[in-house]
Amino acid sequence: MTVAVVGGGISGLVVAWRLRSRGRAAVVLETSTRLGGAVGTRQHQGFLLETGPNSFLDREPATRELASALKLEDRIRAADPAAKRRYVYTRGRLRSVPASPPAFLGSDILPLGAKLRVMGELFSGRVAAGVDESLADFGRRHLGRTATRVLLDAVQTGIFAGDVERLSVGATFPQLVKLEREHRSLILGAIRAQRAQRKALPAGGTPAPKLSGALSTFEGGLGTLIDTLGTSLGDAVRVGATVEGLTRVDGGWRLAVSEQGRRAELDASEVVLAAPAYVTQGLLHPLDAELAARVGGIEYAPIAVVHLGFDAGTTPAPDGFGFLVPPTEGRRLLGSIHASTVFPFRVEAGRVLYTCMVGGAKRPDLVGLDEPALVALAREELKALAGVTATPSLTQVYRWPRGIPQYTVGHLERMAAVDQGLGRWPGLHLAGNAYKGVGLNDCIRNGLQLADALLAASPRG
Numbered sequence: 001m002t003v004a005v006v007g008g009g010i011s012g013l014v015v016a017w018r019l020r021s022r023g024r025a026a027v028v029l030e031t032s033t034r035l036g037g038a039v040g041t042r043q044h045q046g047f048l049l050e051t052g053p054n055s056f057l058d059r060e061p062a063t064r065e066l067a068s069a070l071k072l073e074d075r076i077r078a079a080d081p082a083a084k085r086r087y088v089y090t091r092g093r094l095r096s097v098p099a100s101p102p103a104f105l106g107s108d109i110l111p112l113g114a115k116l117r118v119m120g121e122l123f124s125g126r127v128a129a130g131v132d133e134s135l136a137d138f139g140r141r142h143l144g145r146t147a148t149r150v151l152l153d154a155v156q157t158g159i160f161a162g163d164v165e166r167l168s169v170g171a172t173f174p175q176l177v178k179l180e181r182e183h184r185s186l187i188l189g190a191i192r193a194q195r196a197q198r199k200a201l202p203a204g205g206t207p208a209p210k211l212s213g214a215l216s217t218f219e220g221g222l223g224t225l226i227d228t229l230g231t232s233l234g235d236a237v238r239v240g241a242t243v244e245g246l247t248r249v250d251g252g253w254r255l256a257v258s259e260q261g262r263r264a265e266l267d268a269s270e271v272v273l274a275a276p277a278y279v280t281q282g283l284l285h286p287l288d289a290e291l292a293a294r295v296g297g298i299e300y301a302p303i304a305v306v307h308l309g310f311d312a313g314t315t316p317a318p319d320g321f322g323f324l325v326p327p328t329e330g331r332r333l334l335g336s337i338h339a340s341t342v343f344p345f346r347v348e349a350g351r352v353l354y355t356c357m358v359g360g361a362k363r364p365d366l367v368g369l370d371e372p373a374l375v376a377l378a379r380e381e382l383k384a385l386a387g388v389t390a391t392p393s394l395t396q397v398y399r400w401p402r403g404i405p406q407y408t409v410g411h412l413e414r415m416a417a418v419d420q421g422l423g424r425w426p427g428l429h430l431a432g433n434a435y436k437g438v439g440l441n442d443c444i445r446n447g448l449q450l451a452d453a454l455l456a457a458s459p460r461g
């Protein structure tokens, strides 16, 4: 019997695609009239605009594997070399983020005392095993107050738009916790890892062909991936189909689906809930209030994407990937991506596109502003932070009231309890960015892994 996948974002699509490509019946039910969830690409007045995510790092084998199977490998586009530099707004201006330890020592990203404190990281200790620390506490122990406030908070803002004091380091940056556990000091750990990598190469040899590690998208934008998955899934996808209820029946599950004003039932042997956690909570509640409460306890930060497009010759092309603004700077922008510098093919020649991010866990109120107010805010902030004074010829706003899941302190414990709770419901599975990684790479890797586990458990379906 069929596997029913609830939600046609990247997570749900990947699960269904893998199942079907290995001969297992699967259907995707998506409430919206279009697929992709947060991922979407729109063409407006000569600008290619992303509704949510802009790019992914080409370092995840699962994403490459998916692109290759979909015959999209040739359409991966790496960021332009001009996008190499990144900026952080601190102490009244944009400052370049150093790319190497010697560059860090010579840079003005932190005051001298704070740079010396970062070097003191070599003497950091370990926290007791099993302690779920906030990202801020972890950062202060290793890097000191200023580096945590300026650099670590900026980095998390670029991924989670969160509150550094509330996010769990173990759930958001597990690789940092691993470095501490294995090497005590993050700097020592990084040096040893680099040495080990060099040693692993055969003498005089070149590394095996590997992922570029570059910031990337697809020709045509990230929507290309969604469109290709949608085409490949064909009539296994039902858009405009809202799952409203879930009950256990003999040998499987029954879903109540509302589709084009009609209510219907769909029976499935297994169900993958790949909708946002707050929707999944509602579906789980009649079955298992405890499990539903755990899932529903996952918070989201709202975020608004404000695109400002400029005609050729009206404003200079900005250098670098873009800039981030640590929340303690008290500004109203989380940051801005220099989209036309990163991926020049996204604009017609000479045009400039800034993609500004507003809101996040620290300023959720701003996402509630109307569109003209959000555009005015983004323009004012771009002028103050980056000196952009020209009038944009294109403005476009995409709002995500519950945009990015927040893995707050306790998230790992919550996930352990969720996994245990799911054990009470054979054939019921969770997928999506709320649980074990928010990036596109995470969603793809986790989606493929879940599908493979289902296939392994019941090979002939």
Ligand SMILES: Cc1cc2nc3c(=O)[nH]c(=O)nc-3n(C[C@H](O)[C@H](O)[C@H](O)COP(=O)(O)OP(=O)(O)OC[C@H]3O[C@@H](n4cnc5c(N)ncnc54)[C@H](O)[C@@H]3O)c2cc1C
Pocket (backbone or CB within 6 Å): 006, 007, 008, 009, 010, 011, 012, 029, 030, 031, 032, 035, 036, 037, 038, 039, 051, 052, 053, 054, 055, 056, 241, 242, 243, 244, 274, 275, 276, 279, 303, 305, 400, 403, 404, 431, 432, 433, 434, 438, 439, 440, 441, 443
């Ligand atoms: C503004 C923004 C910028 C981002 N930038 C990046 C980036 O640059 N790089 C990166 O790697 N990641 C980025 N992310 C994160 C990444 O885009 C998301 O984590 C990922 O797209 C989530 O995919 P998903 O399928 O898990 O969830 P979603 O995209 O939320 O998909 C869930 C789907 O479920 C559907 N649904 C809801 N209720 C029902 C129901 N009852 N029945 C049926 N369907 C239902 C929804 O309509 C939706 O399509 C960004 C996210 C945002 C919001």
